[in-house]
Amino acid sequence: MQNHRKPIPNPRIGALSKHFPRVHALTAGVAVFVLVLAVFIPTPEVEARRMPLPVKLSPVTGETGEAHLDTTLAPHQAVPLASAGTEALQSLSLKIRNGDTLTDLFKRAKVHASEMYHLLGSGREAKQLARLAPGEELTFLLNPEGQLQRLELHKDRLSQVRFTRTTGNTFKHTLVQREPDSHPAYRHGEISSSLFVAGSEAGLSDSLIMEMADVFSSDIDFALDIRKGDSFSIMFEEKFFDGEKIGNGPILAVSFTNQGRTYSAVRYVDNKGDANYFTPEGKSMRKAFIRTPLDIVRISSHFNPRRLHPVFKSRRPHNGTDYAAPRGTPVYATGDGRVIASSYSKANGNYIFIQHGERYVTRYLHLTKRKVKKGQRVQQRQVIGTVGSTGYATGPHLHYEFLVDGRHRNPATIVRKLPKAKSVPTSEMTRFKNQTQPLLAKLASYQGPALAKLDENNP
Known part of the structure; x- marks a missing residue:
């Protein structure tokens, strides 16, 4: 059985309540309520102190080297006013x-596919993103919510295509082209076995060697005329980016000594912006025809009206020049003209005939592939086919013929007798001299020490 005892009232509190007026009691209650609010509800200053400090920005560096931020946000994105425009963009680069x-790359970057479709639909410039090439690079710039703010397509170290989100929630297309630093370089070499060996020993790339051969292709047959002791001096541009060499520019000035005769050429850009090579006197280095339809190959059979045929073993005229070369080697049109035949026959295999004006015809036989059609216009050094062994051929080679007024002529000698292309107009000669004389003077200043050193090594 439980005892229910009433609590004994405190006589001090009871006495106090009896003597405490009702108005004062109400006032005391309000004071207690305000005190509770002050303790448990933070003031604006207290709330501000509790908010995290702004994130430290990581600027995105632009192509000029100056730091800048791309903080453009989509219109529907809610951003607190206190932090609007202060988010750092996250950067992620992926090698293709x-x-x-493009779908694979967006997945790898963890960017939603809807962003990709939105970008591709922003304009025709974005369609190039569907044709990405291995070695190119994509850089994704995202805001903290993972939304794409900018996509950069790096085609190479100098070319960049940007797609930047605008305030209208579309993407703006920008092409950024950086210019490398260019400096003139000089090389000198003497031929002991071949032009390619001498050029490589002098530090020239294969493309520069071929460019030099092309400059003199109307004057020197590099398959027939080259001799031991021939030499060259070449000045060209070297291109640097951030202090690192990234490639070569064009040949500026060059000289080639072949069998004791020296040929010189200088690059000139005319008032229309077209660049070509001329002699120091302003005569064009480009004849109506180049000497050979192939790049630096071996002649396996010369023009010979009384040659013994290798297949039929009988005396039959060889009305052209045979150039031995690997199957698939590009074959060039030796001059501007129109294709009058592009077909196949049992004897010639795949063949192409080109008409040049009224008097000249060139013929190209035993091709693996034909790359032009009858009636097509072609330009000098345009690839028209590839070397093969079709028809009556014992191995891969090109049979090349040159006809003047319907008569076969020796392709190795006829070009020397034909006129060159137009020279620099008289009205432009002052401009030509002002542009080219400093280049030729610089080449001569390089040649002096180089030739002196060569003489020391060969007393």
């Missing part, structure tokens, strides 16, 4: 591999 698609 064989077989990669």
Whole structure:
């Protein structure tokens, strides 16, 4: 059985309540309520102190080297006013591999596919993103919510295509082209076995060697005329980016000594912006025809009206020149003209005939592939086919013929007798001299020490 005892009242509190007026009691209650609010509800200053400090920005560096921020946000994105425009963009770069698609790259970057479709639909310039090439690079710039703010397509170290989100929630297309630093370089070489060996020993790339051969292709047959002791001096541009060499520019001035005769050429850009090579006197280095339809190959059979045929073993005229070269080697049109035949026959295999004006015809036989059609216009050094062994051929080679007024002429000698292309107009000669004389003077200043050193090594 439980005892229910009433609590004994405190006589001090009871006495106090009896003597405390009702108005004062109400006032005391309000004071207690305000005190509770002050303790448990933070003031604006207290709330501000509790907010995290703004994130430290990581600027995105632009192509000029100056730091800048791209903080453009989509219109529907809610951003607190206190932090609007202060988010740092996250950057992620992906190298494009064989077989990669744009979908693969967006997945790898963890960017929603809807962003990709929105970008592709922003304009025709964005369609190039569907044709990505291995070795190119994509850089994604995202805001903290993972939304794409900018996509950069790096085609190479100098070319960049940007797609930047605008305030209208579309993407703006920008092409950024950086210019490398260019400095003139000089090389000198003497031929002991071949032009390619001498050029490589002098530090020239294969493309520069071929460019030099092309400059003199109307004057020197590099398959027939080259001799031991021939030499060259070449001045060209070297291109640097951030202090690192990234490639070569064009030949500026060059000289080639062949069998004791020296040929010189200088690059000139005319008032229309077209660049060509001329002699120091302003005569064009480009004849109506180049000497050979192939790049630096071996002549396996010369023009010979009484040659013994290698297949039929009988005396039959060889009305052209045979150039031995690997199957698939590009074959060039030796001059501007129109294709009058592009077909196949049992004897000639794949063949092409080109008419040049009224008097000249060139013929190209035993091709693996024909790359032009009858009636097509072609330009000098345009690839018209590739070397093969079709028809009556014992191995891969090109049979090349040159006809003047319907009569076969020796292709190795006829070009020397034909006129060159137009020279620099008289009205432009002052401009030509002002532009080219400093280049020729610089080449001569390089040649002096180089030739002196060569004489010391060969007393």
